Amino acid sequence: SQQGEEDPQALSIQEGENATMNCSYKTSINNLQWYRQNSGRGLVHLILIRSNEREKHSGRLRVTLDTSKKSSSLLITASRAADTASYFCATGRTSGSRLTFGEGTQLTVNP
Amino acid sequence: GAVVSQHPSRVICKSGTSVKIECRSLDFQATTMFWYRQFPKQSLMLMATSNEGSKATYEQGVEKDKFLINHASLTLSTLTVTSAHPEDSSFYICSASTSGGPSSYEQYFGPGTRLTVT
Numbered sequence: 735s736q737q738g739e740e741d742p743q744a745l746s747i748q749e750g751e752n753a754t755m756n757c758s759y760k761t762s763i764n765n766l767q768w769y770r771q772n773s774g775r776g777l778v779h780l781i782l783i784r785s786n787e788r789e790k791h792s793g794r795l796r797v798t799l800d801t802s803k804k805s806s807s808l809l810i811t812a813s814r815a816a817d818t819a820s821y822f823c824a825t826g827r828t829s830g831s832r833l834t835f836g837e838g839t840q841l842t843v844n845p
Numbered sequence: 846g847a848v849v850s851q852h853p854s855r856v857i858c859k860s861g862t863s864v865k866i867e868c869r870s871l872d873f874q875a876t877t878m879f880w881y882r883q884f885p886k887q888s889l890m891l892m893a894t895s896n897e898g899s900k901a902t903y904e905q906g907v908e909k910d911k912f913l914i915n916h917a918s919l920t921l922s923t924l925t926v927t928s929a930h931p932e933d934s935s936f937y938i939c940s941a942s943t944s945g946g947p948s949s950y951e952q953y954f955g956p957g958t959r960l961t962v963t
Contacts, residue, residue, distance in 0.1 A: 776938055776956040833952060835889045
């Protein structure tokens with residue numbers, strides 16, 4: 735069953751602005767991952783954060799994890815039109831285990 | 846590294862026929878492969894988990910006799926949709942993961958296969 739919920743479901747911003755997407759989950763996790771999916775394509779892994787980590791950066795991406803609130807956020811700074819895609823969070827309970835995906839956020843960056 | 850391919854990328858078949866989709870890990874050994882299904886504008890739903898050399902574990906509600914999964918080697922898993930019907934039309938995505946080490950948390954996704962059943 736899907737345990738991840740993301741908000742907003744859709745986000746439209748102007749190029750150069752920051753985009754923040756949130757993800758909540760219900761059970762205990764080992765790690766939380768963010769993926770990107772362009773329309774009609776497979777998923778691209780963006781970043782993984784472990785349950786004992788609170789924040790992680792990768793280029794223009796910043797991910798936070800609050801295990802007490804069972805939530806995570808993905809921040810994309812200085813967005814570009816090429817960032818337009820669907821973004822999914824996914825939680826894993828152990829290494830190599832199944833992932834449970836959130837409902838996704840459709841991000842549109844207008845040039 | 847960590848490239849996963851799927852073949853075919855698109856397939857159109859007639860109702861009642863069977864379709865096989867291949868998922869290959871090109872540059873690593875995948876001890877576990879996962880098959881997902883995604884309807885338009887929806888999230889990924891896990892269908893089954895397969896480990897090399899053993900039977901796949903299906904999620905609740907997924908018919909194992911309709912969606913046959915074979916994971917014959919550490920680089921290849923196949924999903925066969927048997928007696929396909931229009932409601933089976935969907936985007937099927939596989940992913941692969943390795944066992945052990947820090948990279949085992951990640952799953953590497955294939956580009957997906959668009960199945961249309963007419």
